[in-house]
Amino acid sequence: xxxxxxxxxxxxxxxxxxxxxxxxxxxxxxxxxxxxxxxxxxxxxxxxxxxxxxxxxxxxxxxxxxxxxxxxxxxxxxxxxxxxxxxxxxxxxxxxxxxxxxxxxxxxxxxxxxxxxxxxxxxxxxxxxxxxxxxxxxxxxxxxxxxxxxxxxxxxxxxxxxxxxxxxxxxxxxxxxxxxxxxxxxxxxxxxxxxxxxxxxxxxxxxxxxxxxxxxxxxxxxxxxxxxxxxxxxxxxxxxxxxxxxxxxxxxxxxxxxxxxxxxxxxxxxxxxxxxxxxxxxxxxxxxxxxxxxxxxxxxxxxxxxxxxxxxxxxxxxxxxxxxxxxxxxxxxxxxxxxxxxxxxxxxxxxxxxxxxxxxxxxxxxxxxxxxxxxxxxxxxxxxxxxxxxxxxxxxxxxxx
Amino acid sequence: xxxxxxxxxxxxxxxxxxxxxxxxxxxxxxxxxxxxxxxxxxxxxxxxxxxxxxxxxxxxxxxxxxxxxxxxxxxxxxxxxxxxxxxxxxxxxxxxxxxxxxxxxxxxxxxxxxxxxxxxxxxxxxxxxxxxxxxxxxxxxxxxxxxxxxxxxxxxxxxxxxxxxxxxxxxxxxxxxxxxxxxxxxxxxxxxxxxxxxxxxxxxxxxxxxxxxxxxxxxxxxxxxxxxxxxxxxxxxxxxxxxxxxxxxxxxxxxxxxxxxxxxxxxxxxxxxxxxxxxxxxxxxxxxxxxxxxxxxxxxxxxxxxxxxxxxxxxxxxxxxxxxxxxxxxxxxxxxxxxxxxxxxxxxxxxxxxxxxxxxxxxxxxxxxxxxxxxxxxxxxxxxxxxxxxxxxxxxxxxxx
Numbered sequence: 001x002x003x004x005x006x007x008x009x010x011x012x013x014x015x016x017x018x019x020x021x022x023x024x025x026x027x028x029x030x031x032x033x034x035x036x037x038x039x040x041x042x043x044x045x046x047x048x049x050x051x052x053x054x055x056x057x058x059x060x061x062x063x064x065x066x067x068x069x070x071x072x073x074x075x076x077x078x079x080x081x082x083x084x085x086x087x088x089x090x091x092x093x094x095x096x097x098x099x100x101x102x103x104x105x106x107x108x109x110x111x112x113x114x115x116x117x118x119x120x121x122x123x124x125x126x127x128x129x130x131x132x133x134x135x136x137x138x139x140x141x142x143x144x145x146x147x148x149x150x151x152x153x154x155x156x157x158x159x160x161x162x163x164x165x166x167x168x169x170x171x172x173x174x175x176x177x178x179x180x181x182x183x184x185x186x187x188x189x190x191x192x193x194x195x196x197x198x199x200x201x202x203x204x205x206x207x208x209x210x211x212x213x214x215x216x217x218x219x220x221x222x223x224x225x226x227x228x229x230x231x232x233x234x235x236x237x238x239x240x241x242x243x244x245x246x247x248x249x250x251x252x253x254x255x256x257x258x259x260x261x262x263x264x265x266x267x268x269x270x271x272x273x274x275x276x277x278x279x280x281x282x283x284x285x286x287x288x289x290x291x292x293x294x295x296x297x298x299x300x301x302x303x304x305x306x307x308x309x310x311x312x313x314x315x316x317x318x319x320x321x322x323x324x325x326x327x328x329x330x331x332x333x334x335x336x337x338x339x340x341x342x343x344x345x346x347x348x349x350x351x352x353x354x355x356x357x358x359x360x361x362x363x364x365x366x367x368x369x370x371x372x373x374x375x376x377x378x379x380x381x382x383x384x385x386x387x388x389x390x391x392x393x394x395x396x397x398x399x400x401x
Numbered sequence: 402x403x404x405x406x407x408x409x410x411x412x413x414x415x416x417x418x419x420x421x422x423x424x425x426x427x428x429x430x431x432x433x434x435x436x437x438x439x440x441x442x443x444x445x446x447x448x449x450x451x452x453x454x455x456x457x458x459x460x461x462x463x464x465x466x467x468x469x470x471x472x473x474x475x476x477x478x479x480x481x482x483x484x485x486x487x488x489x490x491x492x493x494x495x496x497x498x499x500x501x502x503x504x505x506x507x508x509x510x511x512x513x514x515x516x517x518x519x520x521x522x523x524x525x526x527x528x529x530x531x532x533x534x535x536x537x538x539x540x541x542x543x544x545x546x547x548x549x550x551x552x553x554x555x556x557x558x559x560x561x562x563x564x565x566x567x568x569x570x571x572x573x574x575x576x577x578x579x580x581x582x583x584x585x586x587x588x589x590x591x592x593x594x595x596x597x598x599x600x601x602x603x604x605x606x607x608x609x610x611x612x613x614x615x616x617x618x619x620x621x622x623x624x625x626x627x628x629x630x631x632x633x634x635x636x637x638x639x640x641x642x643x644x645x646x647x648x649x650x651x652x653x654x655x656x657x658x659x660x661x662x663x664x665x666x667x668x669x670x671x672x673x674x675x676x677x678x679x680x681x682x683x684x685x686x687x688x689x690x691x692x693x694x695x696x697x698x699x700x701x702x703x704x705x706x707x708x709x710x711x712x713x714x715x716x717x718x719x720x721x722x723x724x725x726x727x728x729x730x731x732x733x734x735x736x737x738x739x740x741x742x743x744x745x746x747x748x749x750x751x752x753x754x755x756x757x758x759x760x761x762x763x764x765x766x767x768x769x770x771x772x773x774x775x776x777x778x779x780x781x782x783x784x785x786x787x788x789x790x791x792x793x794x795x796x797x798x799x800x801x802x
Contacts, residue, residue: 016457050477056417057481058488065487068495069480072473076451079470080458086466087459094469098499099544120544143500143521 002167004029007039007157011174012231013077014044022231023084026130030090035125039135039157040081042073063108067147074134082132093124094132102138110149113138116163151212158215162222169224171211176230177238178210181254181396185389192252194244199252202344202378250347251399256392257340258385261313264305267330275304278327285319287312291373307382310336339388342380355379357398365394403568405430408440408558412575413632414478415445423632424485427531431491436526440536440558441482443474464509468548475535483533494525495533503539511550514539517564552613559616563623570625572612577631578639579611582655582797586790593653595645600653603745603779651748652800657793658741659786662714665706668731676705679728686720688713692774708783711737740789743781756780758799766795
């Protein structure tokens with residue numbers, strides 16, 4: 001008998017038919033002799049409906065009341081799912097965040113889970129019940145309802161799995177696993193059987209929107225085996241774990257992130273502290289810098305280029321304009337039609353020639369590289385957005401065919 | 402400074418405009434220097450929508466999960482109302498049943514409030530906040546969500562008023578008070594300024610659907626002044642209290658209850674215990690008997706007629722049929738096209754001639770009386786349904802013109 005946490009997103013419970021599909025998956029898992037905790041998101045468009053209702057009242061809804069409103073969404077879906085499970089002849093009990101012991105930090109809208117008190121869930125499991133828990137929500141020390149922000153239901157599932165010492169945490173979503181590249185871009189992309197936490201973290205941060213980073217980080221921290229799979233196809237998904245089998249490929253995947261823009265700042269004095277001042281100013285304004293490229297410099301000045309999220313380009317440009325004199329640079333420019341293509345793989349560290357293979361593929365596809373960034377398990381290149389699809393296909397072909 | 406509990410029903414918060422209307426009433430009450438606790442029902446059709454969703458899943462939704470589902474309705478409306486109050490520049494905090502300390506009995510769907518722990522509401526009031534509480538819901542000793550059944554939000558409001566020692570509990574509804582008769586039947590019916598708890602209880606049980614009996618009983622028990630009024634007209638409503646001013650009318654109102662049917666049982670042996678056996682059998686099957694009329698009897702047998710709710714007529718007839726031999730009667734018949742017309746008034750006890758006046762009115766209107774029942778503050782007559790409107794008008798004219 002294993003203890004399995006299964007998480008289902010909003011599309012998986014969007015209507016009655018889908019709810020019964022989920023109830024079928026859950027009850028089959030229970031029928032196979034497992035204890036099952038189900039974490040469920042709000043149905044399909046419920047959250048959007050609620051946001052619209054609030055927007056009709058005020059353009060600045062108080063964050064606390066917004067969380068009260070939004071958390072009603074999972075309360076609806078969890079009750080309906082519990083009813084469907086009972087209809088299939090199994091015993092189910094639904095629990096809201098506060099009932100399930102999901103204790104969070106104070107802040108509304110983006111609370112973090114402090115701890116999960118597992119007693120009530122465990123006591124229900126001991127009484128042979130399937131436990132349905134509301135994702136995305138918890139309760140803070142004021143006994144007020146909080147929501148966890150983006151990817152919150154995944155985080156709920158992993159946190160519960162950690163608190164219960166679950167054997168597996170399955171994240172059911174609308175894709176059936178993690179692929180070597182986006183299948184919409186690379187038709188022959190393959191589904192990975194396994195991937196390490198670190199690789200998953202790199203892929204997630206590079207725009208492969210399968211699992212939210214917070215949940216992967218938590219799974220890594222507590223060493224909870226994850227599985228990403230589809231509630232519709234019912235095929236085996238992708239396992240995310242600390243160590244994967246030795247015969248795995250050097251590269252796990254090719255990711256493409258189009259949410260990127262570059263700023264080039266020219267003529268910064270080549271003295272200590274000037275580059276620091278630039279980046280600390282951006283950081284203080286909430287702008288995250290990704291890749292940084294610094295020129296070698298000439299005539300006591302140098303140029304610095306860096307990438308940021310595309311949505312932050314205007315704000316960053318304005319900050320530079322306002323601080324031109326303080327920062328002592330001569331000019332700057334921004335460019336947004338760029339993409340970052342990356343290869344990710346834990347095997348990279350022990351395998352020479354990965355970078356060479358990457359650059360060879362890009363050169364053959366006549367893709368011009370504007371910036372390069374590397375980490376232990378990742379090589380990223382910044383290229384023109386118009387080259388992105390061609391680049392991803394060429395790199396994928398090179399490594400996987 | 403007074404402490405006022407204001408309850409608003411589902412039609413009062415049905416849409417954004419109505420929510421702001423309620424927020425306006427609430428904030429004006431606060432601006433006048435009062436502490437305000439607002440109890441709110443689910444928006445207009447939310448409850449029906451939820452019942453429909455559940456019906457798509459199963460024809461026998463587990464009661465516990467039904468309460469989880471339904472209670473999301475008030476959570477939505479309370480958050481939206483709190484947002485609207487904040488938009489008007491006042492501080493508001495919404496509380497679900499469990500957050501507001503509404504502790505109930507175990508049973509789902511029709512829980513009773515055991516007690517209200519007022520600490521959290523009081524602490525918010527002390528910090529000059531308007532507190533918005535979800536009506537109709539609470540939490541039982543299993544820490545599971547319960548709903549209170551019909552009239553539940555009124556009961557929530559009165560229970561909170563009692564726990565806080567509020568000065569007044571205002572029940573805003575879609576009628577603007579308690580009338581001397583149903584204004585749809587008697588166009589010149591007058592709104593009562595005041596009415597006693599006992600009169601209100603008699604009127605409610607007689608089909609004047611203004612306040613649910615449970616809330617009036619609780620208000621009487623804890624001596625909480627009630628006021629029934631409309632959120633739309635904003636006119637003064639009707640005050641319900643223990644003692645009303647001495648100059649009040651003998652009769653408070655004329656009520657008509659068409660949810661009534663009569664069963665006549667003929668030829669019951671005129672021996673001790675036979676009538677008891679009949680009524681205990683009905684009681685054990687959940688059938689409430691209202692008026693009972695027993696004939697004087699002849700030839701060692703007598704006839705008994707009694708009234709019940711119209712919806713229970715078939716069930717009662719079946720019980721009689723199945724127990725014909727045991728009960729030793731000769732025959733029975735049922736009739737449902739009847740109505741019960743009643744006059745209610747605390748002044749009745751000390752004023753002779755009320756019954757005579759009533760019968761005079763009915764005789765003048767050529768209404769035939771089939772049964773009569775009296776209590777301390779009420780006289781009821783059973784008549785043909787087709788005579789009901791004529792009877793109510795004639796009686797109202799007699800007492801109020």
